[in-house]
Amino acid sequence: MSASGHALSLQGLTRRYGSFVAVDDVSLKVERGQFLTLLGPSGSGKTTILMCIAGFVAPNAGAVLLDGRDITALPPEKRDFGMVFQGYALFPHMTVAENVAFPLRVRKLGAAEREAKVRAALDLVQLERFADRLPRQLSGGQQQRVALARALVFEPNLLLLDEPLSALDKKLRAELQEELKALHRRIGRTFVNVTHDQEEALSLSDRVAILNHGKLVQEGAPTALYDRPRTRFVADFLGKSNFLQCTVQSVGPDSLHLVAGATRLVQRVAPGEPHPPHNMPLLLSLRPEKIALLTEDEPADNMVEGRITTWSYLGAGFALSVATRDLGVLRVTLPSWRAPIAPAEGLPIRLGWSAEASVPVAEDAD
Structure with missing residues (x-):
């Protein structure tokens, strides 16, 4: 897989549900090839921001830009973003190879090209031997790898991760954090991750954006946030x-x-x-x-x-x-x-x- 990161920018992003403000005037930049994590407690707005980036939720105000181009009104299927959901969302009746091939079938790639890309994606997540198995025959960690391979197989502009490790036990979660970080380094793509797990955010990310009550409270490198918090909330939430x-x-x-x-x-x-x-x-x-x-x-x-x-x-x-x-x-x-x-x-x-x-x-x- 070729490596190519894309830059993402949020400008004054706001999303309201009636009188409730889920996202409150958030501006944020993600550089090419960067691993950014949106971190915050439940209800802080991090998942709503991710859904706005993906195109599943339309903001009431503000803009989403990819490489400087406004994509706010672009439907999800036109954004060409890969996404890994919390529950993996694998098709239970399809084999591992068929699950990974699904985005390529939607894009009407030929059989030979499709097979080569699936093989490369499974090799990337070290699951070549499991191509003919069904999801129920895999462990939670293996299912997570399949979901990653499916999200990466069509070489997306951006990879969005919605708490992808939260369903795993602590030991396996730590192991897959290391694998995900190594995968990001190998392919060089831009990752945007959502989590409420502080250790995961510190371990995985180049930069972390901390949210509370829909507002961006502080953003920066993990070491800077941990050693130089600006507010009581950041100091108390991050460690x-x-x-x-x-x-x-x-x-x-x-x-x-x-x-x-x-x-x-x-x-x-x-x-x-x-x-x-x-x-x-x-x-x-x-x-x-x-x-x-x-x-x-x-x-x-x-x-x-x-x-x-x-x-x-x-x-x-x-x-x-x-x-x-x-x-x-x-x-x-x-x-x-x-x-x-x-x-x-x-x-x-x-x-x-x-x-x-x-x-x-x-x-x-x-």
């Missing part, structure tokens, strides 16, 4: 986070000196970031894995004492809840391999983190 309510006490050239009750904290300010004024309330997001367990005399930019209230063993690590005097209950993640303590409820511990570990975030609008 786990502690939120520290502080007040600015003084401002230095590259750092803020903060107070939370009687606890003093230091927050590094990145170059170019505005410095908040004295006495301004500030909300910090601090990831659990960025908090360290300190020995009795070990220094750190920020230090607090507390007691473990609850803890869980997660295999690779311990998840601790630590009650502190001024910062409330902090969630802390420690590697379990050679952990410096044996967690126990009521155990007093010292915690520390660097001035770069936390990030200021905005409170969410009502």
